[in-house]
Amino acid sequence: MSSVEHPIGLTSAQIDHLQQQAIAVAHHAYAPYSNFRVGAAVLLTDGTIVTGCNVENASYRLTTCAEQTAIAAAVALRGPGIRIRAIAVANLNATASQPCGACRQTIHEFSSPDTIVFYPAERGARAEATMAQLLPAAFLL
Numbered sequence: 001m002s003s004v005e006h007p008i009g010l011t012s013a014q015i016d017h018l019q020q021q022a023i024a025v026a027h028h029a030y031a032p033y034s035n036f037r038v039g040a041a042v043l044l045t046d047g048t049i050v051t052g053c054n055v056e057n058a059s060y061r062l063t064t065c066a067e068q069t070a071i072a073a074a075v076a077l078r079g080p081g082i083r084i085r086a087i088a089v090a091n092l093n094a095t096a097s098q099p100c101g102a103c104r105q106t107i108h109e110f111s112s113p114d115t116i117v118f119y120p121a122e123r124g125a126r127a128e129a130t131m132a133q134l135l136p137a138a139f140l141l
């Protein structure tokens with residue numbers, strides 16, 4: 001198992017583990033309408049990993065994405081002070097997929113500019129981007 005250091009101080013083994021957690025929880029997705037099963041694993045700055053999957057609804061716009069579900073679970077578990085170090089997103093459709101715009105804003109709420117997002121790229125590869133790259137002009141209050 002490799003232990004190469006990532007720029008944000010995660011080893012490749014830690015990143016692989018986060019991605020495996022995202023894949024595992026994607027099997028719990030409730031996605032009867034799209035059949036696009038997504039999982040997200042959030043690594044908090046305290047080291048906790050919290051997972052979530054997409055939960056669809058017959059009233060389509062009420063669907064919650066995997067990233068949103070994971071972040072809501074993390075807040076429920078650890079409280080409003082959570083901060084996200086990294087998040088891995090996976091789907092069971094072998095499809096390249098970046099977090100949607102709404103999820104970027106949701107992740108941003110608990111992130112710093114160097115929070116890193118891992119997501120599926122073409123041909124099973126893993127892509128990554130910082131929140132500063134994914135949402136450079138986030139809405140703020």
Ligand code: THU
Pocket residue numbers: 031034036037038053054055056063064065066067098099100103
């Ligand atoms: N979905 C996610 O869970 N996360 C994303 O970043 C993109 C989309 C879900 C929502 C919906 O249940 C299905 O994927 C198809 O859009």
